[in-house]
Amino acid sequence: MATPAHVSLSVSLDDEVTMIRRLLIATAAAAVVTVAAPSVVRAQDIFDAAALSTPPKLASPPMAARLVARTYPEDLRRAGTSGTVYLKFVVGTDGKAEPGTIEADAPLAGFETAAKQVIQGIEFTPGKKGSQTVRARMEMALVYKP
Numbered sequence: 001m002a003t004p005a006h007v008s009l010s011v012s013l014d015d016e017v018t019m020i021r022r023l024l025i026a027t028a029a030a031a032v033v034t035v036a037a038p039s040v041v042r043a044q045d046i047f048d049a050a051a052l053s054t055p056p057k058l059a060s061p062p063m064a065a066r067l068v069a070r071t072y073p074e075d076l077r078r079a080g081t082s083g084t085v086y087l088k089f090v091v092g093t094d095g096k097a098e099p100g101t102i103e104a105d106a107p108l109a110g111f112e113t114a115a116k117q118v119i120q121g122i123e124f125t126p127g128k129k130g131s132q133t134v135r136a137r138m139e140m141a142l143v144y145k146p
Helices: 004-030 061-071 074-078 109-121
Strands: 046-048 083-091 103-105 127-129 132-144
Touching (some): 061 109, 074 109, 083 109, 109 132
Parallel strands (some): 046 132
Antiparallel strands (some): 083 103
């Protein structure tokens, strides 16, 4: 026959086991992971290129270089004038720069006009967020040298 101290210890151990079981059940219930629905990308959404899993890039850098050479303003070329044009624009899901989004910062108006023609004429591999093709804001510099 067990002594009262032994019975008391046994009951105390049973109580601890019961409390641990309840704690584990409560913890498991609290640890249920809520899976959120995937974020929906709307057609009008524009993302910064740097924030995308796959940012847009030139589809053909050699073609872009040829367009820069072809659009070099003749009067500026003859004068030996060089310049760098900084552009900001949105690349659409079709890989084209969206015309109403093109902003240019150029040292001379002739370079600005030429650079906008280049951006409208080249193709990009569109940006992607995950596996979805999205519109992306992009910055680029075009350098004109005689």
